[in-house]
Amino acid sequence: MIPQPFEYARAKTLKEALAMIADGAKPLAGGMSLTPLMKLRLAAPERVVDIARVPELHYIREESGEIHIGATTIHYEVESSPLLRAKCPLLAETASRIGDIQVRNRGTIGGSAAHADPSADYPAALLALEARICVVGVSGEREIPASQFFVDAFATALEPGEVIREIVVPATGDDTGWSYQKAAQPASGFAIVGIAVRLRKESGRVALARVGVTGVAGKPYRAERVERALEGSAGSAADVQHAAAEAAEGVEASSDLHASADYRKHLARIYTMRALTTALSRIA
């Protein structure tokens, strides 16, 4: 890798990191997104601040019914966390499907969210979980719902000088079904289509359906038509098929070497059906 010249500094504390970021430094954590761009000279930051070892950004903990995940938590930690596997298995499952084992041992949840690749896996799950993204800058902290965080391809609600501090997801119980289903791009491993589903049933009816979709369009989205179609239904095979048909309705699908827009929309329907079916089967 031969990028353009840049200054590198490793922050020891969040405060130090924020000062450097406020000063224009680009934050680097796992380097799974930024360094390839620098290698290709598509990104040429003058200063890079390495936040991977800032202790205040690295944790997974439960607090009052929610799970807080520090921004520099690597995918493998999310995938293998006993807490997440028990109480937010959708996120653990999604992490387990990212890239390959090397990527999962370097890439971070905050880095993935902040990069906002429209084919990244996490955004689907964060949307389905109605996660909150807590961001911090020198002037303070604020929380952004996932639904407002992903603004466009490679664009987020982060303001200059801000960095993701943590991601907060709900702890879910046995009444919740979940599934992340993905068609992986054969070369990069990114999602051609990634469908994250969170469901809850009450008295034999689907009380809550949340469906996050990544890879299909220029930015991740909630398949609200699917959710509406399913909520209140018994969740039968016919209900699932009917709801899944809406997965890419009204969406302008992306098209590239690996999947045309038609095929992407088709896969969105198929994988939504599969994810809904799996999620329903997982409700205890």
Added chain:
Amino acid sequence: MATTTTKTEPLIGKRIKRREDPRLITGTATYVDDIQMPGMHHAAIVRSPHAAAKILGINVKPALDLPGVVAVFTGEDTKDVGPVPCGASLPGLRVPHHYILARDRVYFVGHPVAVVVATDRYIARDAADLVEVDYEPLPAVADPEKALAPGAPAVHPEWPDNVAFTYHQEGGDPDKAFAEADVVVKQRIVSQRLIPSAMETRGVVADWRPGDKALTVYDSTQIPHLLRTLLAGALGIPENRVRVVAPEVGGGFGSKLNVYAEDILMGFVAMRIGKPVKWIESRRENFMCTIHGRGHVDYYEIAAKRDGTVLGMKLKLIQDLGAYHQLLTPAIPTLSVLMMPGLYRFKNIKADIVGVFTNCVPTDAYRGAGRPEATHGVERMMDILAAELNMDPAEIRLRNFPEPEEFPFATATGLTYDSGDYAAPLKKALEIIDYPRLRAEQRLARDAGRLMGIGISTYGEICAFGPSPATPAGGWESATVKIEPSGKVTVMTGASPHGQGEETTFAQIAADELGVSIDDVLVLHGDTSVVQYGIGTFGSRATAVGGTAVYFALQELKEKIKRFGAMLLESDDVSVTNGQCICNRTGNAKTLAEIAGASYRAMKLPPNTQPGLVSTYFWEPPNFAFPFGAHIVVTEVDRETGDITIKRYVAVDDCGRIINPLLVAGQVHGGVVQGIGQALCEQAVYDENGQLITGEFTDYAAPRASRVPWIETDHTVTPSPVNPLGVKGVGEAGTIGASPAVVNSVVDALKPLGVRHIDMPMTPEKIWRIINKGTNA
């Protein structure tokens, strides 16, 4: 330590772990990029972003102004150097002058335009961005069939039809065979462009010593000696003042069986700046500028009798050559023609090749080099014929093999297959997979609406290149075996490996012949100042030709050992065994160390015998060797998504006698994975403007471990009569056998939908569209 351990158990045929691996897996091997030299400079290359353009001007000043930059050279500076050589000759071949740096025009994306030399690699790379090249873009053509169409942009203005050559070959009476046939089947079959993707990219360190007028070049190459000869010519230096060293070479698959512009350019730079210079190819450059493989559009016709007996084959082969001829570019499709009959009794053949220039990087030898394309063609056609005649694909193959007693078997393409029992591996593979039960399972699956397929390929290949009259640069190979004064054994092979494990297999051969421990044998290669002239490692030739040279050098050496042994033991009846020379009458013995000591000390010499124990042998093979085998693949297609899952993969190969089953299995595994890659996902894609879309591993889909099935390997052994070891070759076999087996399997899965052929790569979307043809796609 002046002892030589002895051993009695033969090593040939044993699963010996590769002696190369400890240094490779502990990161202590020395590749080109590990070489550091005092005063070493670094080069970066300015490359064309256009597939076709005129160069109106180049301004190097901004680059020269960057501190640390010592020189920038353009095509004007290097016009008298080179050209990049083409080693293949065909009648009427049009050979464009291949300057090492573009002059007034560029012909493909990545075409080298200038070289920047700096004190450090980062500065060189930064400065490359500062060179201002004024281009006038021109229309480009990237598709070989489009390049042949009237009015297509001319890649080289002097040849507006874009035809580099045509080649015709005929055997038997194909027109009569087709006229008399009960059935003729036709199919267009594409073997897409692939990117070889060696793990180590190319790299060169060139070091010019003005005082000695000598150039040393460290180069990641498969052919150090040929490179030396050709570099000397291109640079105008006497060959004996050029030394080429191939240090550890991290794979090549044919892509390093070449002489590239950068090899010559670094020699030029080193001579001009009077300092060592290093250039390491980036992965992106490797994708853009190192040769690609395959690139065929083939039109097949085969003629047969109603009972499935094949009569004749016609082939129109359109070869995408790219913009230039690299070392062997135009010769590769002729290998396809040689092997077009496959393992079958096609007595009548006709082939026409059109070699087409396109605005793409040149194609050249890539693992299999012409034979995977041929095998893919004939194996697809046999399945298409079987489907047409409603025959079982195994049965139609068994019907058309020559019998074992027909060998040596003359083909309609002029080859003589050395030895074979082609039914044996197929029958074994059918047994391993329990074919009747599998077909029954398939019937049940189909009844249940599942798309399950069973694919067979029975491949043959030409390897062990080869008799010299049939090769561009000599087809022999050399070996020197020395017994050092301490008794240690040094083998020097001209077949410089790049991952094959010859340091292990050749040591096995030497250890067995001398009866010494393998730990006493060292195999050297790759340095033209150390090793006698050699040809190199490619075309599944190293063991069959290079190993045989080692064998014959050992026979000569053993004769010399016996002369010294006879003198020391005062006997005329001695033999070499267990690391000793033994008197067959008394049982008295001298160790190799004792004999070596005596031979170098030379107090007394046997009659007409020189001191020392060294033997060099250049072995010329009388024929190629022809391995063969049968692969059977079970697949299942997801009707909803088009995804293909390989459920089982059985490979029964016959590569003659096996020196080391562990290495053979490794070769089969690697080859099969590359074949699966071509069948399922790999493709080099240029857009209509000649831009390479698959320019990184993020878009070029090399198969991942997670996609690769468990590969069940087995063997039959039909020794080759061509060499005394009885070995054939296995480096390319897996690649050749795999792609048709996988495609045949998927076509079989989709047979209930009326599918007859699918071109590679069989991407999920392509399969989905085929499944939904006429419905929603």
